[in-house]
Amino acid sequence: MRTSKYLLYTNKHIVHSKQCISHTLMLQAGLIRKISSGLYIWLPTGLRVLQKIKHIIRYEMNNIGGLEILFPIMQNEDLWHKSNRFNQYGKELIKLYDRNNNCFILSPTYEEIITDFAKKQINSYKKLPILLYQIQSKFRDEMRPRAGIIRSKEFIMKDAYSFHMNKNCLENTYHTMYKTYIKIFKKMQLNFHAIPASSGFIGGKYSHEFQALSKNGEDKLVFEKQKKKNTNLINEINKIYKKKNIFNQKKYIYKNFSNNIKIEHIKKIILQYPQKIIKIFLIKHNNQLIGLAIRYDHILNINKIKTIYSDHNPMMFIQKEEIKNLIHHTEKINFPIPFILDTHLMYLKNIIPIVIINNIIFPQHILNQKFKKIKIKNIITLKNQKYKKKIHINHAIEIGHIFNIGKKYSKIINFQINTQYQKKNFIYMGCYGIGVTRLIASIIEQNHDNKGIIWPINIAPFQVIIIPMNIHHCSKIKTISEKLYNQFKQKNIDVLLEDRNERKNIIFSDTNLIGIPHIIIINSNTITNNTVEYQKRINIHIKHIIHIKKIIMHIINDINNHM
Incomplete structure (x- = not known):
């Protein structure tokens, strides 16, 4: 490609965004242009990067037997109601209507439609x-789109779906996909972590x-500082929790404490x-009682709770009178309710058997110990708490x-099939998504300097640029450059x-x-x-x-060493 025939669309005069450097650099380098809030045009340079990322994903998906398909971006509403x-x-959810007033959805995801398709085709x-997988545009009506393509109304995803006759087969594919994702992101030279997560709307x-x-x-990732490797704290907590239930601790820091102790003494202990x-x-x-457990000296973050239950339905704290009505004459709450335990409870040793429920003090035996649904x-x-010495927090892009x-x-x-x-x-299913456009922003976030983007070799829009000085005034320079x-073109190297x-x-500068x-x-x-x-962009000086x-x-040779 020759720059005289190419549309670079670079613009160094675009003001730097303190909130998101990747968004600024994508605009300055001519990868995208904004047409409306959360909507972007992909320009030739950005499209070249996008195509190379898709190529890496397709290669790895095909390598494990994935079959590429392509669904329409519009879906009928019926299955979504079901x-x-x-x-x-x-x-x-973005909805639109045809001339017959039939409602359609601009797809944010495809679980329903692909299951219905598989039911009709697999017998x-x-x-x-x-x-089965596709690389397709998805849509969501973001109230406040931010950070350019990181959170937008239209975005590109790779979504894949696997179908199995039994649980073991699904788990084998799940493990294969886990390893495949690691391969894909390593090829893009990303610094990333894989962590257990909430299943959210997908389920x-x-x-x-x-x-x-x-x-x-x-997103925020919590890491333990004591570990030589940054092991994600959530993984550790899940392992710990299988071995001990924090509500069943028997070692108390206050040895003489009993359930009959006076309330004044309890306040002193608190x-x-x-x-x-x-x-x-x-x-x-949603008319369901939910328990939230944290350390007494910590502050509940209601916004994090709303994220876990992100269905826009209101949450209300139970009043004192309602709590008292829930307590039976046995002084126990005798019904199964889902509980969310804060991760930092797992560091607790020698728990004192006092429970504060919505600011009412109870002895610990008030709780029925048979909790089944625990997150x-x-x-x-x-906020300035002692455990900050034990952990550090990094922000991350999913x-x-x-x-x-x-x-x-x-x-x-x-969807049932005879064995x-x-x-x-009933068929077992797995679902596997990659935010394709988000990947580009994530790569730029990790690979840039004060002069611009530093692309990894296998996703760069061009691998090599030839800069002849005074090409229009020196025939020898022009001949050598050509x-x-x-x-380079004969060697299938992307050259500009x-x-x-x-x-x-x-x-x-460009x-x-x-x-x-x-x-x-x-x-x-x-x-x-x-x-x-000769210069390498990563060591420009x-x-x-x-x-x-x-x-x-x-x-x-350098390209082969980094592919």
């Missing part, structure tokens, strides 16, 4: 397992998020040992999410020849801004010795003088 997600998604266990038995570290990310006491909040959500989440506000859905959608759609023993079984340019009649500072990994400069000083000046006959192989 799964009850029409109401769950709320105002983020024998012999056709399973099968893994299912369990799920994992893939989070790329970025100070502009919306003031003396607030970090050893559990504080519980009872809330109502472990970070639900507090971090770039992928995989789900063990199980039978949720096959039961909704009534080899002629017994009908020869090198054609040789800078043949514009522009000032030197504009040419180098080159650094776009982030092309390999830079070849040809000028009158070097060609007298049959050499060129280091210059090498290389013979013209060796420069191509030098770059090819």
Whole structure:
């Protein structure tokens, strides 16, 4: 490609955004242009990057037997009503109507429609397992789009769905997808972490998020400082919780404490040992009682609770009178309710058997110990607390999410197949998503300097740029440049020849801004010795003088080492 025939669309005058450097650089480097809130045009340079990311994803998906399909972006509303997600998604669901007043949905995801499709096409266990995927535009009516393409109204995703006759087969595919995602993100040279996560609107038995570290990310990852490797705290907590229930601790810091102790003494203990006491909040959500457990000296973050139950339905704290009505004459709350335990309760040792429920003090035996539905989440506000010495928090961007859905959608759609023993079984499913457009922002967040983007070699819009100085005034420089340019093309190397009649500072500014990994400069000083000046974008200040006959192989070797 020649710059004189190419639309760079660079613009250094776009004001830097303090909130999101990737958004600023994508606008300045001419990758995207905004047409409305949350809506962007992908320009030629951005589209080249997008296509290379899709290529990596397709290669790895095809490598594990994935079959690519393409669904329409519009879906009929019927299946969404059947799964009850029409109401769950709320105002983020974009709806439109045809001339007959039929309602359609601009797809945010495809669980219902692909299950319905598979039900109509797969009629024998012999056709399973099968893994279908697409790379398609998705839509959500974001109230406040932010950070450019990180949170927008239209975005591109790779979504995949697997179908299985039994649970073991699904778990094997889930594990394969987990490893495949790691391969994909490593090829893009991303610094990321895979963590257990909430299944949210998708649902299912369990799920994992893939989070790329970025100070502009919306999500927060908690790490233990004592670990040599940054092991995610949530993984550790899940392991700990299987071995002990925090409500059944028997070692008390106050040895003489008993259930009959006077309330005045309890208050003194609370003031003396607030970090050893559990504080519980009872809330109502969708007419269901939910318990939230945190340390007494910590502050509940209601916004985090809303994120966990993100269906836009209101939450209300239970009043004192209601709590008293819930207490039986046995002085126990004898009904199963879901509980969310704050992650930091897992650090507690020697818990004092006092429970504070919505600011009412009770002895610990007030709680029925047979809790079944327990989630472990970070639900507090971090604010000058002692445990900050034990952990550190990094912001991150969610770039992928995989789900063990199980039978949720096959039961909704009534998708059953006869086994080899002629017994009908509901199909097991997995769901696997990658935020394709988000990946580009995440890569830029981790790879840039004050001059612009620094692309990894396998996703750069161009791998090499040739910059001939005074190409329009020196025939020898022009001849050498054209020869090198054609040789790179013959080797299938993405090369850009800078043949514009522009000032030197504009040419180098654009080159650094776009982030092309390999830079070849040809000028009158070097060609007298049959050499060129060579720079790598990642080390722009280091210059090498290389013979013209060796420069191509030098770059090819470097590309092969980083692919």
